[in-house]
Amino acid sequence: MQRTSGVLRRMLSSLQSRSMDPYSPLEEVRRKGSDIDRYLYLKHLQREREPAFYSLLLHHAEEILPFVYTPTVGEACQRYHRLPLTPVGLHLRATDASFLTTLRAWPHQDVRVVVVTDGERVLGLGDLGAGGMGIVEGKILLYTAAAGLDPRACLPVMLDVGTNNEDLLADPLYKGLRQRRLVGAAYWAVVEKCMTSLKQWQPHTVVQFEDFANHHAFQLLEKYRGSHCCFNDDIQGTACITLAGLLSALRVTHSSLSDQRIMFYGAGEAGTGIGEMIAIALHSMHGLSIEEGRKHCIFLDSKGLVCASRQDLQEHKQPFAHDIPYQKTLLEAVLEFRPTALIGVSTRRGAFSAEVIEALSALNTRPIIFPLSNPTSKAECTFEEAMKSSGNRALFASGSPFPSIRGTDNRELYAAQANNAYIFPAIGLAAVLTRTSHISDDAFLTAAKHLSEMTQIPEAARGLLFPRFSSIQQVSAKLTAKVAQFMVEAGGGAVVPSELVGEKSPDWEAYVASTMYKAPPTSKL
Incomplete structure (x- = not known):
C-alpha cells in the first residue's frame, strides 16, 4: 500500500509540474516575443534545469545557438548588467587576493577548457567591461554543442581589469570593477596571475583567448603560446574558418590559392590573422616563402591602403605594408589591384557598397565576397546586397547568418556562415x-x-561552402x-x-x- 501511494504521489507531482509548465522548452523558446527574451529564458533554463537546457542545445543546435550566441549575444553583452540574470561564468577581479582560491572553489573541478576575456573588444561593439561575461558564456557552449565536450569540463572566465566605457562607469547597476582599465605593467601582472593560477589549478587546460583588444591580443598569444596550451580564436580561429571558406570557394572556381589577390577591408587582429594564415597556407601548399605569401594579401584600414609609404602603422600591420601606391578608398583599391576576393573585417555596415561589389564582379566570374564582421548590424553587406550587385554570382560567407534567397532560375542560393564553431x-x-x-x-x-x-562542389556552387x-x-x-x-x-x-x-x-x-x-x-x- 505504501509503495502504491508513493507511485501516486510521484504521478501527482509530475502532473502538477506539467500543469505549471505546459510548454516544452523548445515551444517556450518559440513563443517568446523577442530574441533577447529567448536569451533570458535559455539562461534561466541553463541554471535551473541544466539537463533540459543541454538536451535542447544539442538536439536543436541550429535553432538555439543564435539565441545563446551570435547574433543575440551582442545585445545581451551590451545590456548584461541591466538584464534579470545570474552569470554562469567565473568573475575574476583584478582586486581579488587569490585567483587560485576562487578557481578551487568552482563547483566542477575537472575543467579541461577555459574561455577567457577582459571584455575590451566584444564582437564589433567595443569595450563592454564585465559585460564581456556574456561572450565567454556563449562561446563556451559551443564546445558542448559542436564538439560534445562535457559542459562540466568547460569554464567561462571574465578577467575584470576595469573599463574605459564611460556609460558603464556611470551606471549604478554596473557589476564590474568601477575603475578605468589597468594598463602597462599593472595589466600584465593581472594576466600573469590569471595564467599562472590556471596552470597551478589544472596543469593541462586549454585556454582560449576571446575578444581582447588588438594592442593586447597579439602580445598575449605570443607571450603564452609556448608555455601554455592556448590559442586566440579572434586571430587563429577566424583565420582558419576564413581560409577553409576560401579553399572551398576555389574548388568551385577551379583555381589555385597561389593565383589569388585577396583584399581585406579592416586590418585588426582578425584581418591580419587571416592574412598570416593565408601566407602559411601558401608556404605549406605551394612552397612560397611567408613573405611572398603575405604579398597576396592587400589591406585597407580606416585611413586607406596599408602600404610601405605610411608611417602610422601598428606593429601587426607592418608585415602587410607592401611597396604599392597608396589608395584612399576601397573602390579605388579594387579598381587598381583587381582582387579575386574581398574580405570584410571592419565592423562598418555598408562598406561593401553596390559600386564596390559591381567592380569586383566585373573582374571575376564568381567573385568571392566575405563580409565577416559581427553582429549582423556591423556586416559590410548583406547576402541579398551581394547577390543583387553581383548578378547572383558571388560566392559568399558572412560572420552572422543570413537567410537563403531564390535565384533567377528559382534555385535556392545559400549564404555560408563562416562560423568559428x-x-x-x-x-x-x-x-x-x-x-x-x-x-x-x-x-x-x-x-x-x-x-x-x-x-x-555542386553544393558549394550554390553557396554551401561549409x-x-x-x-x-x-x-x-x-x-x-x-x-x-x-x-x-x-x-x-x-x-x-x-x-x-x-x-x-x-x-x-x-x-x-x-x-x-x-x-x-x-x-x-
Whole structure:
C-alpha cells in the first residue's frame, strides 16, 4: 500500500509540474516575443534545469545557438548588467587576493577548457567591461554543442581589469570593477596571475583567448603560446574558418590559392590573422616563402591602403605594408589591384557598397565576397546586397547568418556562415584528448584544409561552402580526429589516448565520437 501511494504521489507531482509548465522548452523558446527574451529564458533554463537546457542545445543546435550566441549575444553583452540574470561564468577581479582560491572553489573541478576575456573588444561593439561575461558564456557552449565536450569540463572566465566605457562607469547597476582599465605593467601582472593560477589549478587546460583588444591580443598569444596550451580564436580561429571558406570557394572556381589577390577591408587582429594564415597556407601548399605569401594579401584600414609609404602603422600591420601606391578608398583599391576576393573585417555596415561589389564582379566570374564582421548590424553587406550587385554570382560567407534567397532560375542560393564553431571546438577537443603542450598554426591549417573538402562542389556552387550546421557534431568528430592525429604525429608533448595505443591503424574518428557528451532526448524531459 505504501509503495502504491508513493507511485501516486510521484504521478501527482509530475502532473502538477506539467500543469505549471505546459510548454516544452523548445515551444517556450518559440513563443517568446523577442530574441533577447529567448536569451533570458535559455539562461534561466541553463541554471535551473541544466539537463533540459543541454538536451535542447544539442538536439536543436541550429535553432538555439543564435539565441545563446551570435547574433543575440551582442545585445545581451551590451545590456548584461541591466538584464534579470545570474552569470554562469567565473568573475575574476583584478582586486581579488587569490585567483587560485576562487578557481578551487568552482563547483566542477575537472575543467579541461577555459574561455577567457577582459571584455575590451566584444564582437564589433567595443569595450563592454564585465559585460564581456556574456561572450565567454556563449562561446563556451559551443564546445558542448559542436564538439560534445562535457559542459562540466568547460569554464567561462571574465578577467575584470576595469573599463574605459564611460556609460558603464556611470551606471549604478554596473557589476564590474568601477575603475578605468589597468594598463602597462599593472595589466600584465593581472594576466600573469590569471595564467599562472590556471596552470597551478589544472596543469593541462586549454585556454582560449576571446575578444581582447588588438594592442593586447597579439602580445598575449605570443607571450603564452609556448608555455601554455592556448590559442586566440579572434586571430587563429577566424583565420582558419576564413581560409577553409576560401579553399572551398576555389574548388568551385577551379583555381589555385597561389593565383589569388585577396583584399581585406579592416586590418585588426582578425584581418591580419587571416592574412598570416593565408601566407602559411601558401608556404605549406605551394612552397612560397611567408613573405611572398603575405604579398597576396592587400589591406585597407580606416585611413586607406596599408602600404610601405605610411608611417602610422601598428606593429601587426607592418608585415602587410607592401611597396604599392597608396589608395584612399576601397573602390579605388579594387579598381587598381583587381582582387579575386574581398574580405570584410571592419565592423562598418555598408562598406561593401553596390559600386564596390559591381567592380569586383566585373573582374571575376564568381567573385568571392566575405563580409565577416559581427553582429549582423556591423556586416559590410548583406547576402541579398551581394547577390543583387553581383548578378547572383558571388560566392559568399558572412560572420552572422543570413537567410537563403531564390535565384533567377528559382534555385535556392545559400549564404555560408563562416562560423568559428566549425573550428575552435574541434581544435580544443583535439588538444584535450591528446594533452598537447601547445597548439601550432599548422594545427589550424590542417583543420582548414579538411573542412574545405567536406562539401560537394555542386553544393558549394550554390553557396554551401561549409557543411550544414545541423551536422556539426559529425563535422567536429571528423575534424577533431584529423587534428588530433596531426598533433600526435607532430609531437609537441602530445600523447595517444590509451584506447588507441597498440592499434596499427588507430580509428581516431570512432574514438572521438565515443568521448562526446550525450544529452537526454528532449522527449524525456
